[in-house]
Amino acid sequence: MIEILEQLPTLYLWLYILLGVAFLARGVLGSVGSSVRPATIQGANIAVAILFTASLSVHLFHFFTRWIINGHAPLQSKHEVFTCTGLSMMLFGLVLFLILRMWRARGAVSLLGYGVFVLITGGGGILWTALGMIEDYKINNLVPALQSGWHPPHVSAYMLGYGSLGIAALLGVVYVLGSAGMWVFGANSWWRHLASKEVDRWTYRIAGLGFPFMTAALCMGAIWADASWGEYWFWDAKETWALISWAFFLIYFHLRYVKGWAGLKAQLLVVGGGFMIWITYLWIHVLPASQASLHVYN
Numbered sequence: 001m002i003e004i005l006e007q008l009p010t011l012y013l014w015l016y017i018l019l020g021v022a023f024l025a026r027g028v029l030g031s032v033g034s035s036v037r038p039a040t041i042q043g044a045n046i047a048v049a050i051l052f053t054a055s056l057s058v059h060l061f062h063f064f065t066r067w068i069i070n071g072h073a074p075l076q077s078k079h080e081v082f083t084c085t086g087l088s089m090m091l092f093g094l095v096l097f098l099i100l101r102m103w104r105a106r107g108a109v110s111l112l113g114y115g116v117f118v119l120i121t122g123g124g125g126i127l128w129t130a131l132g133m134i135e136d137y138k139i140n141n142l143v144p145a146l147q148s149g150w151h152p153p154h155v156s157a158y159m160l161g162y163g164s165l166g167i168a169a170l171l172g173v174v175y176v177l178g179s180a181g182m183w184v185f186g187a188n189s190w191w192r193h194l195a196s197k198e199v200d201r202w203t204y205r206i207a208g209l210g211f212p213f214m215t216a217a218l219c220m221g222a223i224w225a226d227a228s229w230g231e232y233w234f235w236d237a238k239e240t241w242a243l244i245s246w247a248f249f250l251i252y253f254h255l256r257y258v259k260g261w262a263g264l265k266a267q268l269l270v271v272g273g274g275f276m277i278w279i280t281y282l283w284i285h286v287l288p289a290s291q292a293s294l295h296v297y298n
Helices: 001-034 037-070 078-100 107-134 153-187 196-230 237-258 266-279
Strands: none
Touching: 001 037, 001 078, 001 107, 001 266, 037 078, 037 107, 078 153, 078 196, 107 196, 107 266, 153 196, 153 237, 153 266, 196 237, 196 266, 237 266
């Protein structure tokens, strides 16, 4: 059974690659407009739906089957956490796909929207699955400190939060690139589509879905620490950077709601928050001072 499971990441990696190609083809077809027959668009929609469903189904099957074999949530080793991050981003990609009703997209919105989903698939499903496949597939026993009922919900909440906010950061990068392009080539250039109100709204929506998960993860971690060690917070390197990441998005939502911030200033905050998450998630694990932390992946 283990040998079969080891092959599943390769399968859903290829499915994600095919899905990215299908997204690109659907975006191009939708942008052409009336010159494409409705039946062709419908066929492209069906292909996207099948590949989206198949890739997520195989990925979810791998995740839960490994959970059963492990006897605990597969959220400890680098292989487990990296592939779970890809799964989280693709699940939120599906949510965004449904919210935006992308199967109706036509014209410039079609090319821009599906281009964003190519980016999500490449930076989510494909990249994180590939990174996970590089790491050792071995199944580890949980260290005593992680043998708690708080482990699955705490780490799962972080994965869901990071997945959603990671997508928001990718959208923020798209917006910032569009703004830079407009500054260089003019406000009426093609770059205006990247720095559009649609992208700004998409960023806000997907970040709004993920922020409660990140908040819940912080709270559960503090409660778990108090129950285990008698202190809510230890200023561990990863704890500190996680708090900084959360603060970036808290400021973003506050300014967006209270001050009415939108556009480039707000997007820069989202990109900054995404960078903080990147530091929290990966860079902190290579620092010598952080190697004694219980938050470092095996």
